[in-house]
Amino acid sequence: MKRNRVLMYVVCLLGAGNLALVAIPYEVVRPSRVLSRSGLLFGLAIWRSASVLAPLFALAAALCLVALWNRAGIGGRAVATVAACVAVAAAALAGKNLAQRDFDPLFSPRYLPPAQAKVDPDDLVLAVGRGSQARAYPIRMMVIHHIVNDVIAGVPVAVTY
Amino acid sequence: MDGKVLRFVLGGNNNQNFLMRDLETGTWWQQVTGKAIFGPLAGHSLELYGGEELTFGEWKSEFPQGGVLAPVPGYEARYAKNWEKRTMALPVPGESRGGELHPRDIVLGVSLAGSDRAYPAAVLAEQSPVEDQLGNEPILLALGPDGVSARAFLRKVGDKESDFYRKTQAGEWVLIDSVTGSAWDFHGCAISGPAQGTCLAQIPVLREFWFDWRRRHPGATLYRLGTQLRSLQSPTP
Numbered sequence: 001m002k003r004n005r006v007l008m009y010v011v012c013l014l015g016a017g018n019l020a021l022v023a024i025p026y027e028v029v030r031p032s033r034v035l036s037r038s039g040l041l042f043g044l045a046i047w048r049s050a051s052v053l054a055p056l057f058a059l060a061a062a063l064c065l066v067a068l069w070n071r072a073g074i075g076g077r078a079v080a081t082v083a084a085c086v087a088v089a090a091a092a093l094a095g096k097n098l099a100q101r102d103f104d105p106l107f108s109p110r111y112l113p114p115a116q117a118k119v120d121p122d123d124l125v126l127a128v129g130r131g132s133q134a135r136a137y138p139i140r141m142m143v144i145h146h147i148v149n150d151v152i153a154g155v156p157v158a159v160t161y
Numbered sequence: 162m163d164g165k166v167l168r169f170v171l172g173g174n175n176n177q178n179f180l181m182r183d184l185e186t187g188t189w190w191q192q193v194t195g196k197a198i199f200g201p202l203a204g205h206s207l208e209l210y211g212g213e214e215l216t217f218g219e220w221k222s223e224f225p226q227g228g229v230l231a232p233v234p235g236y237e238a239r240y241a242k243n244w245e246k247r248t249m250a251l252p253v254p255g256e257s258r259g260g261e262l263h264p265r266d267i268v269l270g271v272s273l274a275g276s277d278r279a280y281p282a283a284v285l286a287e288q289s290p291v292e293d294q295l296g297n298e299p300i301l302l303a304l305g306p307d308g309v310s311a312r313a314f315l316r317k318v319g320d321k322e323s324d325f326y327r328k329t330q331a332g333e334w335v336l337i338d339s340v341t342g343s344a345w346d347f348h349g350c351a352i353s354g355p356a357q358g359t360c361l362a363q364i365p366v367l368r369e370f371w372f373d374w375r376r377r378h379p380g381a382t383l384y385r386l387g388t389q390l391r392s393l394q395s396p397t398p
Contacts (some may be wrong), residue, residue, distance in 0.1 A: 001230075025173075028173070029172065029173025029174050029180060039199075040198070040199075041198070042200060044198075044200075045188055045199075047317065048200075049197075058263045058296045082325055091391075096396060103171050104233075104236075105169060105170045105171060105294060106233065106239060107168060109231070111228030111230060111231055112228065112229050112230075113228070114220075114221045114224070114225060114227060114229055115228075116229075116270075117229035117231075118232075119217045119229060120215055120216065120217065121216060121217055121218030121221075122217070122307070122309065123216065123217045124214055124215070124216060124217070124309070124368075125214070125215060125216070125217050125220050125229075126211050126213075126214060127210050127214070127215045127220050127224075127230040128210065128211075128212035129212075129213055129229075130224070131224070131226065132226040133227075134220075134223075134224035134226070134227030134228070135226060135228055135229075135230070136215075136217060136220045136221075136224070136225060136228070136229045136230065137230045138217065138229070138230060138240070139214075140240045141230055141232065141233075141236075141240050142345070144236055144239050145233070145236075146171055146179060146232065146314040147169050147170065147171060147181060149168045149169060149395070152210070155210065156166045156167075158167075158168075158169045158207070159212070160169075160179075160181070160192050
């Protein structure tokens with residue numbers, strides 16, 4: 001009975017721990033947040049450790065669940081199952097790129113001659129390079145992509161907005 | 162970086178400025194500074210390639226041979242014209258109310274010889290060119306023929322400090338300098354007169370929200386009409 005209780009605590013802790021491993025970095029790098037440098041580095045350290053720790057925690061939670069199953073009552077099984085599921089779900093998200101949902105950086109951009117571009121004369125563009133190597137990146141496109149990885153006049157450049 | 166080409170994706174956000182992560186080493190970089198803050202390359206800095214913000218009309222007239230980023234299939238519907246309005250509606254992180262500008266007022270930020278000064282876009286719209294001293298150097302800021310694109314230059318013709326006046330005749334955009342009387346175009350190059358063929362030294366201008374500029378330049382001053390300057394208190398962290 002006592003062993004059951006310990007396993008129960010452990011599986012719940014693993015579920016909560018994995019949730020924290022995902023939630024803390026996400027909270028740290030979410031937009032519109034004022035952050036100290038140490039807070040940022042702490043969040044990123046958690047993010048990095050999560051990709052190793054979270055799968056281990058998830059595995060341990062699953063093993064606890066198996067060990068509990070035949071000895072726990074229906075309530076205990078339910079709680080342990082939920083905790084183990086949380087641990088596994090969080091492990092699937094851990095270490096993933098946090099800001100990739102809404103923005104898609106470009107890696108092999110294509111260009112149009114100015115006459116063919118459907119850009120209004122009063123639209124702002126990021127202007128990079130000169131002469132025939134001059135590039136214009138309309139801001140209304142850059143607010144979606146934010147980063148264009150490119151080579152301009154032989155120099156590898158990340159154009160960012 | 163050290164002979165290796167890095168490719169960047171978005172990593173997250175820090176004080177409304179994004180963090181990018183490179184796919185080759187997994188290092189995290191702050192966009193506005195180009196500095197690596199976390200990961201294998203922490204402490205390194207990317208070299209600034211340089212660029213400016215112009216209207217498409219101005220850019221097209223200067224670089225007719227250039228290339229414009231082509232729309233990426235599947236994204237056309239999201240390239241909304243009203244991006245500016247939507248950005249304005251985003252919350253400003255940690256900003257207290259008050260101050261003489263709205264946090265999301267557009268400023269033209271100039272840094273020279275250790276001094277940082279923000280020039281409100283609204284002031285330039287009223288008076289262009291603006292002449293000023295920054296970091297003990299005479300500078301000028303001017304809006305281009307489109308009334309939006311902004312450039313800054315050192316106000317020196319040869320070795321001599323000079324004033325510049327906007328020629329008021331309709332049709333063409335030129336500045337006249339007080340030292341030689343030459344006419345200068347928006348590239349900062351003399352197109353006629355004794356100085357023809359020479360160009361002024363251009364100074365980078367960063368078009369930014371006021372709150373962004375102030376946060377990253379705690380000692381910055383704000384230019385106001387009549388050259389009345391006020392030192393700003395550092396924003397609370």
